[in-house]
Amino acid sequence: MKRFVVLVLLVFAFGCAKRTATTVPQGMETQPQQKVSEGAKSAGQPGGEHVSEQIAKETRTPTPMEEAKSIFSDIHFDFDRYNIKDDAKPVLEKIAGWLSKNRNVKVLIEGNCDERGTIEYNLALGEKRAKAAKDYLVSLGISPARIATISYGKEKPLCTEHNEECWAKNRRDHFVIQ
């Protein structure tokens, strides 16, 4: 009987399940700008407390995290391949340069695939893509202990249309600073 209640609850839970949306609250969008002014202040920019954000932006040095935003861009792969393409190498070199300057930071590399191909093989393929980037960074002198990998296979596509443009976007490594 007890199990029956569980079954009924499960069916009920399925019927009514509401998934929490993962949208970013609107307030979040203003966050980076606040960080910019804080960064400017802490870096000892002229103008003291009364300096406007605009002036701070123009004259300060970007913080390492701001710098990282432009450096840690996705790298892309050919269909069913996990070799690092030539156009991805400069990206990885910049990432390695940044990581060697910021030694207390770890990075997670997320390997992804397009929707074509079987679920399990793609999970392995995504891992090979993440590992390929990791190996490249290690070859440039970054400690393997600072780099973790995870494969999402074809489970977390960036783009959900069914065309080559979209597939190309999804065959990627994404870097997350930790």
Add this chain to the structure above:
Amino acid sequence: MKALRHSAFLIFSINVFLLLLSFIPILFCSPETAEAKIYIDITAPAFKRFPIAIEDLSGPHQGQEIASIIRDDLDFTGFFQNLDTNAFIEGPDAPFDPKNWIGFGVEAVLKGKVTINSEIVVETTLYDPVENKTILKGNYRARPEFLRAVAHSISNDIYKAITGEDGIFRSKIACVIVGKGTKDIYIMDWDGGNLRRVTAGSLDLSPRWSPDGKHIAYSSLSGESWRIYLLNIDTLKMRQLFSSHGMCLAGDFSPDGRQIAFASSKNGSPGIFIMDTSGSDVRRLTSHRGIDVSPTFSPDGSKIAFVSDRGGSPQIYIMDADGKDIRRLTFKGGYNTSPVWSPRGDKIAYVARIGSSFQIFLINPDGSGLTQLTTSGSNEDPSFSPDGRYITFSSYRDGSRGIYIMRANGDGQKMITRRGITAVSPRWSPMIR
């Protein structure tokens, strides 16, 4: 039709009780005689469908529902031909009279009655109108919510009485259903009935049945690692067996149920590992610079088939269960994945990329007998029924991805999940009686 009618005439009396002690109702069968007359030999290379009439059971409307489920069960096998109910002369309440059936060429007639109080009680009789005799009597009891299980039990008893083989009508199919940003494991009857969710992770993949049908191993994304869990499908309790960064995926139970082969990127590239079902004694079976994934045991436990890109593209390979003597099985095409061994060991089903679609193929373990089973839409994730006569798979057709079943020669392809549900990765359970 084989001329088997001269054989000794037998009556079975089967009393069946569906208990509620378990999520899957348990059956107790006590046939009074063990010797069976075989009406059709389904192992013969060519046979005619066995003409049968399934009357609506008398009593409340559930009698029609049960009869309808039995007709669908028998029809899908390809071994039975249901007489159109519109042609029936004899009503459900009328006593059996062979003269009402012989003219239609019917060789077996099922009649019965249903009563429902706190329990559903079904009494059935399977008649032979040609010899005017009783083939089988059945008596079934269960809580009313197990109506479909009762119907499938009746189908199993009819199937056994006519063919001499065990039916698969009480077996289950596990699958993954895609929600908004989630994937969960579900279990359903082999015909798609009684769909129910058994996991509530965020991303649960690749359900695999234990040989006793009581557990499912599956893979789940948890934060920044993949984990393999063992789920008890009666209690819904789960236990973590393995965890790693990168990826890990449940592969297959060994036929004795003691070990699980799986893929993991622990110590490097995705490779094939084996562990016992408590998650200990983890050993690596394959090791190379590329991808090894999706291991499946041969039914005798001596071999493992798996996918590897060691030759430059994903292909099916076979090795001994200790990782030795690796040889390539598939050579045609540049993308062959998802191997699964048939229960009799004589075939391996897998998925091949053909142009821009994926199709299901069969091949013999020696590399001969390559046969394409599907051509419509794009098809993946084959898994054999426990008797090896049927295959479940996922298919993208007509704008929707769902779970299908077909006979092992590709005939009778039929969607069993509802349209609007996106379902993948079906796995057929072992025999459940």
